[in-house]
Amino acid sequence: MAFDRNAEADQAYGHKPVLLDECLEALAIRPDGVYLDGTLGRAGHSLEILRRLTAGGRLIGLDRDGTALEAARVRLAEYADRVTLIHSNFSRLAEVLDDLHIDAVDGMLFDLGVSSPQLDDAERGFSYMHDAPLDMRMDRTAGLTARDVVNGWSYEELRRILFEYGEERYAPAIARHILERREKAPIETTGQLVEVIRSAMPPAALREKQHPAKRSFQAIRIAVNGELEELPPMLRAAAQRLHPGGRLAVISFHSLEDRIIKKTMQELATGCTCPPNFPVCVCGKKPQMKLVSRKPIVATEAELTYNPRARSAKLRVAEKL
Incomplete structure (x- = not known):
């Protein structure tokens, strides 16, 4: 498993990526695809995404924490030719993609909340x-x-x-x-x-x-x-900037975040909202996403033995229609 293979490196960086294998499976990574990690942190997830990309692939990493960004830059130096790191909040993802002249990407990952290095500092x-x-x-x-x-x-x-x-x-x-x-x-x-x-x-x-x-x-x-206020607009912006078939994966760590993510993803996956007695649809609303899993994905017992932080983690995944 990816966790076992890189456990020593993760320990050296003081960071264990939560639900790593589940995230990689959820993103269904294409070797030549373009991916966005909106919460780069110490780049544990990003490193594994980059390892699966060929020279034609690209990763865009965002983080509002300048310290985390510089640590990630060092960790990902081997892949400098296919990674772009930007000091930005994920709430600006549309602006970031516009600045990079990228219309849409093949997958986005967001690992919410405070990181272990931030807590440890x-x-x-x-x-x-x-x-x-x-x-x-x-x-x-x-x-x-x-x-x-x-x-x-x-x-x-x-x-x-x-x-x-x-x-x-x-x-x-x-x-x-x-x-x-x-x-x-x-x-x-x-x-x-x-x-x-x-x-x-x-x-x-x-x-x-x-x-x-x-x-x-x-x-x-x-x-x-402003963590909770930013979530719904970020999720809607992410849905707009995915290629058809592109995946959106979001990890949350407490019930407030998870409820917002669940509700917003359900809204994005819902079509017509006209009353049932209407003979034809007049709202014109069409679903933008489909839910990959109705229930959140949680850590296995094996992961919890070496990564207790994963106990409260919930991963929700949706795919662009």
Whole structure:
């Protein structure tokens, strides 16, 4: 399997591509095809795509994280003649393809959420396990930081994102404690934020297996990076820029993302929406995609033994009609 063959290399880069074999199968890679990896990361998926391309093939890799992009550039140097790496958010994929004078591609892959290297780099401020400045920006050239959200957003806004993005049942109490704490002094670090979150939760919640700050950190990170708002327009843009028969593969790591992906892919795969009693279609809507699998693809037990991060991963695949 591809994982076994490249396990040593992945370990050296501190990165294990999730659902790698499943993604490669889903993309149905043509050796001379053109593919887009919209979340390049440390290029684990991209490396395996490139290994399957001939000199006539091409890969376009996007990432909003400049650090990840430079690491990927080194890792993919052997294939420099057939790869184009661009510092960009996947929400701009249509503009990127226009700039490259590419009308459509044969497949697109998106591996959503925060990457393991981002979590492991304490200074990025993503992790509740390390004390660091509150940042959480995937693109460090962006303006909004976690510090801005925590110290500047209203009680109502904080409560909403904690509840909606983090599915945090103690969202009202945590939001209230954040406001009380920042009135005394700004909350500057991840460690300070963890203390505030802990202080807002009952003893029973603190004894749960899951870290008490996990859901809140997820919510703030999603808000900082606009992760959920970007998904539907990105998926629709991707559908527009695939060749017929081209595949769209998207990996998500929590239920909020997966619900949005499922709903949007179903919309793209739905034709006429006229009421059933209409004698003829007047909406003119035709399906753009077909679902390759009705249910999400998940990791095998074999993968979970060496890649625990894959436990929550769900892969959904659609094909352009």
